[in-house]
Amino acid sequence: MTTSSSAIRPITGRFVLIAVLSFFAVVIGVNAVMMRLAITTLPGTDVDSAYSASLAYQRDIQAAHQQNGRDWKIDAHIERQAGGTARLTLVAKAQDGAPLAGLSVFGRLERPTDRRADQAFAMTEGGGGNYHGIAHGVAVGQWDLVIEAERDGKRLFLSRNRVVLN
Known part of the structure; x- marks a missing residue:
């Protein structure tokens, strides 16, 4: 049985140089891609x-x-519909049970992980302390529901609650 010496190639300096350069090119390329993804997705x-x-x-x-x-x-009460529209309904009453009318009410859904996904509600007063708002493009998942009410430019009420929308 004879072995062919042409089947075994010797390791040369050129092969080692190409292997080392290829290794570092792959490592640097992966690091560059990961760094780019991390920077562009930073909220x-x-x-x-x-x-x-x-x-x-x-x-x-x-306060x-x-x-x-x-x-x-x-x-x-907040409800999300299949199309991504969320409806917020508020009933505001004073300590004695009288409806709170004439407030400027603001509602926001804030994504706990990314401020860029926050959604604001266009709130309107329906009378008798009832307020209604709609937000579009609301995704499924966890949100912080922020409700603010003010009168004459002074914030009188602030609430922040974690909600899960399906």
Whole structure:
């Protein structure tokens, strides 16, 4: 039995150079693709300025105490339809059960993972403390439902609740 010496190729300096360069080209290429994907999908920061947010913290605490003192009852119902349209219905009543009319009510659905997907509701007052709003293009999943009510430019009510829309 004889072996052919032409079947076995010797490892040359040229082969090693090409193998090393190919290895690093693949590693650098994969890193470049992953870095590009990470940068383009980064949703950004939660707040624009942490310093400004920290200064507003005390005001937020005072506003929460004032809101608790008013003891308003805000009942909210949200429903998502198959086409991606979400309907928000609010019933606002004062501590004594009287309907709260004349408020400027704002509703938002905020995606916990990506601010770019946030959706705002176009809210209208229906009378008797009833408010209705519609948002389009709402995807299935978890959302934070944010409800704000103000009068004369002063925020009187703020609520943030996690909801799951199907």
